[in-house]
Amino acid sequence: MYKLVLMRHGESQWNLENRFTGWADVDLTDKGREEARKAGELLKSEGFSFDVAYTSVLKRAIRTLWIALDTMDQMYLPIVHSWRLNERHYGDLQGLNKAETAAKFGEEQVLIWRRAYAIAPNPMKVDDPRFAGNDPRYKKLKPEEIPLTECLKDTVDRVIPVWKDGIAPAIKAGKQVLVAAHGNSLRALIKYLDNLSEDDILKVNIPTARPLVYELDAELRPIKHYYLGDQAEIEAAMAAVANQGKAK
Template structure:
C-alpha cells in the first residue's frame, strides 16, 4: 500500500480577511501557525511518517510544511517546490473581499467563480503589478504559459502533469509523500485521483491544516481516503455513486 498525505496550508492573512488570494503571496496568521502545528500532532498521533515532501512556491504552503516537518523532527527530508502546486490563479478577483464581491456581482456568480468546475474568473492583465509576469519566482516559465485567471479545471490541468512526473513516481518508489498545497490545487488533485464527477466537486471543501490521508493500491488507485481528527479519529470521505464516475 502507498500512502499520500495532502495538507492545505494553515489559515493565511487573506483567509482571515476573506479576500481572494490565488497567487498572491501572503503569510500565515497565528491561527494558521497553530493549525500547521496541530497537523503535525495529528500525523504523529496517527503514527504516520513521511519520506519526501512537495509544496508550491507560495509562502503559506512552504511555511506550513516547515512547521509540520519541524514538529515531526523531519526538517532534513527532501522538499520539492513547484509552481504547478500553487493555488488556483484568481485573476482580477485577487485582493477583493469575497463578501463585497458577492454583494456587487451576486452570490450565484461568486459561487460559480469559486466552486464551479470550468468557469474562470475575469482575467488579470499581464502588465498589471499584481500579475505574476514580473515576479522572479516565475522567471523560468514562458510568459504565454503564466495563468491570468484559472477555473478549477485549468488549475487541475496544470497540477496533474506534476502529479504524473514528480509525485506519483516518488510514491511508486515506495516513498511516503506529503503534499503541502492549497484548497483548489488539492481539490483538483482529489478530483483526478478519485475520478470525482464535475457536479460533485463544488461541495468538497478541504479545511486549513487538516491532513487528508490517501491509501493507494499498487497502481496508485485510491483504496481509502480520510481526514485525520483529534484523538486518533478519522473522517472517511465517500463520493456519490454516479454513472461514468470512477469514484468509490
C-alpha cells in the same frame, strides 16, 4: 497499499480577511501557524513519517510544511517546490473581499467564480502589478504557463504533470509523500485521483491544515480517504470554507 498525505496550508492573513487569494503570496496568521503545529503533532502521534515533501512556491504552503516538519522532527526532508501546486489563479478577483463581492455581484455569481469547473473569473491584465510574470520565482516558466486567471479545469491541467512526473513515481518507489498545498490545487488533484464529476468536485471544500490521508492501490487508484483529527471540527471547518462566498 500506499499512503499519501495531502494538506492545505494553515489560516492565511487573507483567509482571515476573507479575500480571494490565488497566486498572491500571503503569509500565515498566528492561528495558521498553530494549526500547522497541531497538524504536525497529529501526524506524529498517528505514526506518520515521510521521505519527501511536495509544496508550492507560495509561503503559506511552504511555512505550513516547515512548521509541520519541524514539529515532527523531520526538517531534514527533501522538499520539492513546484509552481504547479500553487493555488488556482483567481484572476482579477485576487485581493477582493469574498462577502463584499457576493453583495455586489450576487452569491450565485460568486459560487460560479469559486467553484464552477470550466468558468474562470475575469483575467488580470499583463500590466497589472499583481501579474506573476514580473515575479522572479516564475522566470523559468513559458509565457503561456503564467496564468492571468484560471478555472479549476486549468488548475487540473497544470497540477497533473507534477503528479505524473514527480509525486506518483515517488510513491511507486516506496516513498512516503506529504503534499502541502492549497484548497483548489488540492481539489484539482482530488478530482483527478477520485475521478470526480464536475458536480461532485463543486461540493468539495478543504479545511486548513488538516491532514487528508489517501490509501492507494498498486496502480495508485484511491481505495479510501479520511481526515485525521476530530471529525465534527473538520465538518464545521469545511462548512465555514463553503460559506466564505456568502454576502453575510
